[in-house]
Amino acid sequence: MDVTAQKNELPTLEDVAKAARVSTATVSRCLNSPDRVSESTKKRVMEAVRDLKYSPNFGARALAAKKTNTYGAVIPTMDNAIFARGLQAFQQVLVDNGATMLVASSAYDPEIEENQIKTLIARGADALLLIGTDRDPGIHEFLRDRNLPVVIAWACTTEPALSCVGFDNVEASRQLALKALDLGHREIAFLSAFTKSNDRARNRVIGARKALEERGLDPSSMPVVETKYSIRSAREAFGALVRRSPRPTLVMCGNDVLAAGAVQEARDMGLDVPGDISITGFDDIELATVIRPALTTVHVPHRKMGRLAAEVLLDQVRHNSGPRHITLDTHIVERASLGPAPALCRTASLPL
Amino acid sequence: MDVTAQKNELPTLEDVAKAARVSTATVSRCLNSPDRVSESTKKRVMEAVRDLKYSPNFGARALAAKKTNTYGAVIPTMDNAIFARGLQAFQQVLVDNGATMLVASSAYDPEIEENQIKTLIARGADALLLIGTDRDPGIHEFLRDRNLPVVIAWACTTEPALSCVGFDNVEASRQLALKALDLGHREIAFLSAFTKSNDRARNRVIGARKALEERGLDPSSMPVVETKYSIRSAREAFGALVRRSPRPTLVMCGNDVLAAGAVQEARDMGLDVPGDISITGFDDIELATVIRPALTTVHVPHRKMGRLAAEVLLDQVRHNSGPRHITLDTHIVERASLGPAPALCRTASLPL
């Protein structure tokens, strides 16, 4: 046993009180409401604080004050540019307001998400950021019972007890599909992220179906393949989609990463994008601008969403204001990967 | 004042104890050392826990146990794939071990970093993950005094009190430069991230210089431009570098994002990569495989680094083991963006 490795005892309020020859209550006041303390003693106390390098114990403080100044966020994964970006903005606002962020990730697993939510609550989170709406309603109830401010991000909800800062995934996807239909595409396939427990992914498919229906096409005839969030999986899934007959003239992808994989695979198959086949993305991350052809995609204001989510939560906690429902605008960014549908007769002559 | 907005009282250990008709001590034991409790009572207690949706109060627990089971991480920004990826792995290991991660970001500012470190300590972090070695030595001292386990990631240190899980940035960059020199490149320029307070960026430049020197070239003649982490800035910086005379035949970039920007700009300038000019990256993120030409770059095991960092820290905290210094291997991934140096005579006939 290495005796030298014992953790040094940190100074406590009491140590400071002794050093400054005052009571612990006075020290506490000096730190929390300095105006209620005389200048002279304040000076003495602050000096002791500095001398001892005192820093208040968070646990004790949380226990006594029943407030932690901590905001929790549960996201599917940090290893996804859109969430990382949004969270960075979320945290920035919190830090600027003297608060702390606690992150946890759920790996897209509802059960893990539930656990993480409980963990964050146990740790005294004053409010929570959650992604999307797909979860056991019991959880929302649980949260409501606790009267804990919650903001849903990346999606909208009408649930009155919950705040949201999101956008309309269905509508955005529908608009994009309509644009493609206007370009003459009729054989449209969808390359989606897994839709189970993922309302964003599901709604993007739904939006496309809606557009088809509006134009008198059969929405159920649209082939949909679900795959995991990675370039490699996207390539495989794209391959499967393209080998179908009739071959799609457009593959809409649930996000830019999948679209990037699709573009790669298309090129490797000898298909010209968008000459032989069009591909669209969703999210508008940097990747979309960097590949060739650059992606036509839906621009989503990820940073703004993170920022607003923090502001909404801060407001609910600090000013006891009610839930807010914010729907942000998205817009289509036209780049090169979506073009007019190729003439039908070409289909037969294409490489495998 | 909205009376309905009062936070409901959370159930406590005592509530559970009452519901299960046992003492609080027994409930506590059920949760912390289940083997010291009989099956029958355990069952009863767990049921009560579920019924009441009980979840232990973190503050109280920390206070009583003098341990928070919390591991802090201070990174420059989450909005960078490599840190996001590493952190995700870091957190995964922690969660698997029943621990929690606390993240804070410093925005590459040493002063903010220092504050964040103190915040995390105040919040009872049992250990800390820090990126790189560039910081006021006073901080390391402070940490050592507190006997708080610290792991440095993305770089190595010989500081005996600190653990590290990193790789040799100098050496990796040197190897890449040597490979380029072997391909005949003599006019090499470096497009770097800001090197102030960033030992990783600085060491990558140093590695290239070292290689030049070994081959009898003047290292100080290598042009270096520093720019911020974004495609757009990289494009501008690349443009400036290329307009120099003699025009470089290779632009080494401090990371893949900068390299992606460089490749884009080169193509827009009508330069063939690597025919007219070669470009290399560093990190090997997905982006590197997706752009054309794909990047020749240095592969860094980001996830593994995060995983190991967590394991090292867990080990130090739970088994009181000493600091460990782990150096991971990197390797060059040869793709298309680095080719042989073009013949000198071509220089004059190039566009622009």
Added chain:
DNA sequence: TTGTACGCGTTATCAA
């Protein structure tokens, strides 16, 4: 195997 009782470091109430 289970229960009793104390202490952890802070805030907040009430007197002085």
Added chain:
DNA sequence: TTGATAACGCGTACAA
């Protein structure tokens, strides 16, 4: 303006 002192919720000797 200051000082006692009672919570806050949990872990853990120690006792039963």
